[in-house]
Amino acid sequence: MSSPPLAHACTLFGLDARDARLLHLRANAVYHLPRPNLVVRLRHAPGNAAVLERARAAIRITAWLSEHGFPTTKPAALNQPISVDGWISTAWHYVTSTNETRSRPHHLAQILRHLHRMNAPMIAPTIQLLGTLRADLAAHGHHGQADSVLTAVQRAWLLDRCSSVEAAYSELDPPLGYGLIHGDAHTGNLFADRTSWLLGDWDSIAYGPRLQDLVPTMMGHRRFGRPRTSWTSFCWAYGIDPDIENHPAAHILRAAREIRSLAAYMRSGDRPDIRAELQRRLGSLIDGTSARWRPL
Structure with a gap:
């Protein structure tokens, strides 16, 4: 994979990239530009029309949400997104945090309840249940076994699991219904400004089951050792009974997020x-154990 083309993206945006600082590097390369005080996000997705369309939706819908009082990070008033050398780039206003309080699950819940009541006039792309997992498995299948991160047995298990989760999802009847969702809602995507918490990182914005936005917090005590009180x-x-985690739809959506999370690690x-x-x-999923996972 090529290096993030920050300078080229900033030239096309007309932004001053001097003194840029890398904030985050995983699925996205995220930089702060101190002179315009903006954040530039770059995602490597050569030829991926779905990722580009979701980025367009994120810009349109968050602009509308911000105008209507929803606490979101704001896209910069630029012609965006842009595609640069196989990378998709967007620009956002930088949130200068003066709040030293750590984000908590109840902060996220209040924001999601607000989001799920919003009726944006533009349509978000349909939820991509398994993200890029199938594409990553297909690419992985072309690698030689010597440098493979998965065995043939593990890859076959994952492909079968994808099919079974997708089949179960096709018959989903979720509580809370369908609507606009963030798609990757966890406290790590909350940013504190001077007066409130803002929800950011809209790469997975979608039309889908609202229950999906509850799943990351639900998994906290099931997979990451957090107290159930969170x-x-x-x-x-x-404003919902915690026992919703035992609903059949919650089991399906949780299973989808569990296997989807493997793609970035692959x-x-x-x-x-x-x-x-x-x-x-992967071992805990195949064996059906509740081994604690570690966020990296």
Whole structure:
């Protein structure tokens, strides 16, 4: 994969890239540009029309949400997104945090409850249940076994699991119904400005089951060792019974997010720590155990 073309993207945007600082590097390369005080996000997605369309939707819908009082990070008033050398780039206003309070599940719940009541006039793309997992598995299938991060048995299991989850999802009857969702709603995507929490990172924006936005917090105590009280406090703030986690639709959406999470680890499997976490997660899924996962 080529290096993020920040300078080229900024030239096309007409932005001053001097003194740019890398904030985050994983699925996206995220930079702060101090002179215009903007954040530029770059995602490597050569030829991926779906990612480009979702980026367009994120810009349109968050602009509308901001205009209508929803607490979101704001897209810059530029002609965007743009495609640069196989990378899709967007620009956003930088949130200068003066709030030292850590984001909590109840902060997220209140924002999601607000979002799920919004009726944006523009249509978001349909939810991509498994993200890029199938494409990553297909690319992985072309690698030689010597440098593979998955065994043939693991890859076959994942492909079969994808099919079974997709089949179950096709018959989904979720509580909370369908509507505009963030798609990757967790407290790490909350940013504190001077007066409130803002929801950012809209790469997975979609039309889909609203329950999907509750799943990351639901998984906190099930997979990451967080106290169940974080889930219950989230539910009370959202206004729903915590036992919703036992609904059949919750099981399906949770299963989808579990396997979807493996894609990023497969793409970065040359790093020993990421490769170890991939094996931990995949092993627990295949064996049906509740081994604790570690966020990296």
